[in-house]
Amino acid sequence: MFPTPIAKTSAPTRWLYQVALPIALLVWLLPIIAVALTSLRGQGDIASGNYWGLPTQWQVIENYTAVFTNTPILRYIGNSFLVTLPTVIGAVSLACLAGYALGVYRFKLNLLVFFIFVGGNFVPFQILMVPVRDLSLRLGLYDSITGLVLFHIAFQTGFCTFFMRNFIRDLPMELVEAARIEGANEFQIFWRVVLPLVRPALAALAVLVFTFIWNDYFWSTVLIQGDHAMPVTGGLKSLNGMWVAQWHLVSAGSIVAALPPVAIFFLMQKQFIAGLTLGASKG
Incomplete structure (x- = not known):
């Protein structure tokens, strides 16, 4: 009735689980990672299409300061x-x-x-x-x-x-x-x-x-x-x-x-x- 604990499954199943779990976790976290990186970029990076690479312009303080000073957040x-x-x-x-x-x-x-x-x-x-x-x-x-x-x-x-x-x-x-x-x-x-x-x-x-x-x-x-x-x-x-x-x-x-x-x-x-x-x- 209930799923078998992973520790009691066969060796191929455990290996597949160990491989698939990090991949699934990374896929699930990709949107969050993209939003976090975008929050650190400058406007030029976004305009040039640099969505997934490391920011060429790090604007950590500027972006978060602007959110609180220029918007009613x-x-x-x-x-x-x-x-x-x-x-x-x-x-x-x-x-x-x-x-x-x-x-x-x-x-x-x-x-x-x-x-x-x-x-x-x-x-x-x-x-x-x-x-x-x-x-x-x-x-x-x-x-x-x-x-x-x-x-x-x-x-x-x-x-x-x-x-x-x-x-x-x-x-x-x-x-x-x-x-x-x-x-x-x-x-x-x-x-x-x-x-x-x-x-x-x-x-x-x-x-x-x-x-x-x-x-x-x-x-x-x-x-x-x-x-x-x-x-x-x-x-x-x-x-x-x-x-x-x-x-x-x-x-x-x-x-x-x-x-x-x-x-x-x-x-x-x-x-x-x-x-x-x-x-x-x-x-």
């Missing part, structure tokens, strides 16, 4: 935090409550409600562009951080509920029953018994949602127009000049924009791995 990064952090808090909080209800209580429509949460994740979000935009206009939420946060929470809660429900369902229900016998109400059981046990899962889910929302480009350009609320992913396109493509500045801005989710991942790496492996083994 700091405002975009601030907007991204204003969108991402409330979304993570809102989506994870709602998912914990819904996951607790679906994982602990046994009622007739439990499975149907769960399938509705899961089914929403299979709807291509591109087909929702027009109705979501019209709804945001009717509610007065278009071109605002509040509107973007609310729609992100709505779209992320389905996946987060699916994630949390499965973790909560695997908890020993004897602990919940024991807390009820001791006289604890449902909120006390949720807050003092269930949440401490799924803390690693909460950390893993928070990192995933933070990365999803921070890297979102589609909804930030559909629901936001002005720089006052534009997240950094949507704002990067404005780093190009009106008549001249400044790809060295766009690349430098992309590297700066990628730093927060990378930092979050490394700061919470232990919790993230623990959350993904929670319940993977027994005993």
Whole structure:
């Protein structure tokens, strides 16, 4: 049922794995390497078609200084935090409550409600562009951080509920029953018994949602127009000049924009791995 560990496979398979893995890793990293090199080039290198070679003009300080001094990237990064952090808090909080209800209580429509949460994740979000935009206009939420946060929470809660429900369902229900016998109400059981046990899962889910929302480009350009609320992913396109493509500045801005989710991942790496492996083994 499960793949055989690579250490237990035949010698040709292990050799193929050792050869193919570095090649696949290099191919996967090529776009990142290209962006990193472009962020260090001068405009002349790009104009002459030197995309993959070493820069002939190293402009490390100049490019990154220009990104912060000549563009509103700091405002975009601030907007991204204003969108991402409330979304993570809102989506994870709602998912914990819904996951607790679906994982602990046994009622007739439990499975149907769960399938509705899961089914929403299979709807291509591109087909929702027009109705979501019209709804945001009717509610007065278009071109605002509040509107973007609310729609992100709505779209992320389905996946987060699916994630949390499965973790909560695997908890020993004897602990919940024991807390009820001791006289604890449902909120006390949720807050003092269930949440401490799924803390690693909460950390893993928070990192995933933070990365999803921070890297979102589609909804930030559909629901936001002005720089006052534009997240950094949507704002990067404005780093190009009106008549001249400044790809060295766009690349430098992309590297700066990628730093927060990378930092979050490394700061919470232990919790993230623990959350993904929670319940993977027994005993």
